[in-house]
Amino acid sequence: MRDLTHEILELIRRTSSDLPKDVEERLKAAVEKETPGSAARGALETILKNVELSRKNSSPICQDTGTPIFYVKYPAGWSTLQLKKQIRAALADATKRSYMRPNSVDAVSDKNTGNNLGGDDFPYIHFEEIEGDELTIELMLKGGGCENVGAQYSMPDNRLGAGRDLAGVRKAVLDAVHKAQGQGCAPGILGVAIGGDHGSGYIKSKEVLYDKIGARNPDPKLAALEEQLTREANEMGIGPMGFGGKTTVIDTKIIGLSRVPASYFVTVSYMCWAYRRRKMTVRGEEVIYD
Amino acid sequence: MREITIPISDDVIRELKVGDPVALNGVMITGRDAVHKWMIETFIKKTRAPQGDDLAVYEALKPVLAGGVIYHCGPVVSGLETKEYKFVAAGPTTSIREEPYQADVMKHFNVKGVIGKGGMGPKTLKGCQETPGVYFHAIGGAATFIAQSVTRVLGVHKLDFGVPEAIWVIEVKDLPVVVTMDSHGQSLHQVIEEQSGKVLQDLLTK
Numbered sequence: 274m275r276d277l278t279h280e281i282l283e284l285i286r287r288t289s290s291d292l293p294k295d296v297e298e299r300l301k302a303a304v305e306k307e308t309p310g311s312a313a314r315g316a317l318e319t320i321l322k323n324v325e326l327s328r329k330n331s332s333p334i335c336q337d338t339g340t341p342i343f344y345v346k347y348p349a350g351w352s353t354l355q356l357k358k359q360i361r362a363a364l365a366d367a368t369k370r371s372y373m374r375p376n377s378v379d380a381v382s383d384k385n386t387g388n389n390l391g392g393d394d395f396p397y398i399h400f401e402e403i404e405g406d407e408l409t410i411e412l413m414l415k416g417g418g419c420e421n422v423g424a425q426y427s428m429p430d431n432r433l434g435a436g437r438d439l440a441g442v443r444k445a446v447l448d449a450v451h452k453a454q455g456q457g458c459a460p461g462i463l464g465v466a467i468g469g470d471h472g473s474g475y476i477k478s479k480e481v482l483y484d485k486i487g488a489r490n491p492d493p494k495l496a497a498l499e500e501q502l503t504r505e506a507n508e509m510g511i512g513p514m515g516f517g518g519k520t521t522v523i524d525t526k527i528i529g530l531s532r533v534p535a536s537y538f539v540t541v542s543y544m545c546w547a548y549r550r551r552k553m554t555v556r557g558e559e560v561i562y563d
Numbered sequence: 564m565r566e567i568t569i570p571i572s573d574d575v576i577r578e579l580k581v582g583d584p585v586a587l588n589g590v591m592i593t594g595r596d597a598v599h600k601w602m603i604e605t606f607i608k609k610t611r612a613p614q615g616d617d618l619a620v621y622e623a624l625k626p627v628l629a630g631g632v633i634y635h636c637g638p639v640v641s642g643l644e645t646k647e648y649k650f651v652a653a654g655p656t657t658s659i660r661e662e663p664y665q666a667d668v669m670k671h672f673n674v675k676g677v678i679g680k681g682g683m684g685p686k687t688l689k690g691c692q693e694t695p696g697v698y699f700h701a702i703g704g705a706a707t708f709i710a711q712s713v714t715r716v717l718g719v720h721k722l723d724f725g726v727p728e729a730i731w732v733i734e735v736k737d738l739p740v741v742v743t744m745d746s747h748g749q750s751l752h753q754v755i756e757e758q759s760g761k762v763l764q765d766l767l768t769k
Contacts, residue, residue: 323706375725454681
């Protein structure tokens with residue numbers, strides 16, 4: 274089997290240092306909405322300068338290079354065992370090259386392993402066999418600040434007066450945005466899973482964040498709720514960094530999951546403005562980066 | 564933008580108000596979760612006996628922190644093998660996790676400024692009034708940009724806490740921050756939380 278370690282290292286470098294264009298465009302548009310001279314506008318201007326500089330220097334956009342979350346979709350013929358070894362080797366190398374901060378800490382001893390490899394679960398790697406002949410590896414780096422403000426609601430929620438329906442989902446998500454204030458590095462992107470269980474809710478609320486900004490759920494009811502939530506979250510005026518301002522949330526993505534009759538979870542994953550996600554595709558001999 | 568040099572006097576601190584943009588210059592330390600817990604347990608509440616180089620580090624920190632600044636930051640540092648340390652990426656981490664500790668640390672060491680992101684709560688705000696001190700907000704995620712303000716790494720303590728959690732002693736030039744909590748009891752974070760809370764209540768009744 275082909276050795277992709279070097280190509281995966283390049284994927285990590287790009288993900289950590291080069292913010293995707295769709296995100297940068299939204300941040301640029303957000304600057305224009307803020308009052309000249311305001312702290313919110315200043316924050317966005319600094320953010321954009323930083324994006325440019327990180328791209329130029331191949332240095333991390335954010336020092337918290339987060340939890341590396343890999344999604345590998347492979348056609349028959351690839352060994353997931355080998356791919357896992359290659360991903361881990363590339364990640365350790367990327368850490369040595371300062372593309373990544375050593376970020377894996379043992380929960381019991383508090384020791385940082387120094388190379389971003391911790392047990393079998395760090396980095397997180399999802400493998401899925403697919404039809405066709407292209408292998409894709411997607412990487413998302415999700416920092417701890419925004420991960421800490423993620424939230425899960427078991428519906429109904431009496432405090433919010435929120436029931437087991439889309440109106441209730443709306444209330445739960447708005448509450449999560451208010452609780453997060455600026456601590457998740459607003460402006461953020463919301464990944465929302467309705468249904469599932471405690472575990473799948475969180476996993477799927479992150480998985481939707483691999484989608485492009487502006488991509489809407491095919492279900493018109495969910496698509497409408499996505500747009501409504503972005504609009505209403507912004508009405509709260511929390512603003513960039515929580516300084517107060519027009520843009521708190523750039524986009525909202527919702528996924529509906531199957532649930533058991535007794536459970537109705539609303540899970541919100543908050544992604545910071547440093548929305549680092551990249552994809553590589555292996556097509557024959559060619560390796561293409563998005 | 565007002566330029567301020569560390570160590571900072573009480574007079575300068577009292578002049579600072581929420582909303583003031585500041586460029587910081589001088590020597591400061593990084594310190595976050597592990598450091599604050601260690602300081603509280605070992606030197607302030609003394610629930611844990613000093614071990615290893617604890618006392619030596621404490622003595623080394625005291626003069627840096629008197630009138631000094633703590634930066635909530637877990638940097639990406641190059642040159643780990645050669646010890647020719649350089650900050651590659653160094654934005655702020657979320658400060659609220661230090662809320663149980665911060666005011667006590669400020670008072671114990673006479674810390675004049677805390678840099679972080681996301682703001683802090685009522686205990687720290689009271690600490691800012693009493694010490695006196697201020698909370699400086701840096702731009703979260705702007706790590707490469709802010710690292711350019713770090714001109715030199717003067718040393719490191721407690722590297723066994725891990726690179727992000729260690730105490731890095733750094734010299735900065737024009738590190739850009741905004742005062743969001745001042746020594747007069749004002750907090751931008753409190754204001755925004757209340758204002759956005761009112762809007763949320765309206766939205767929830769719709």
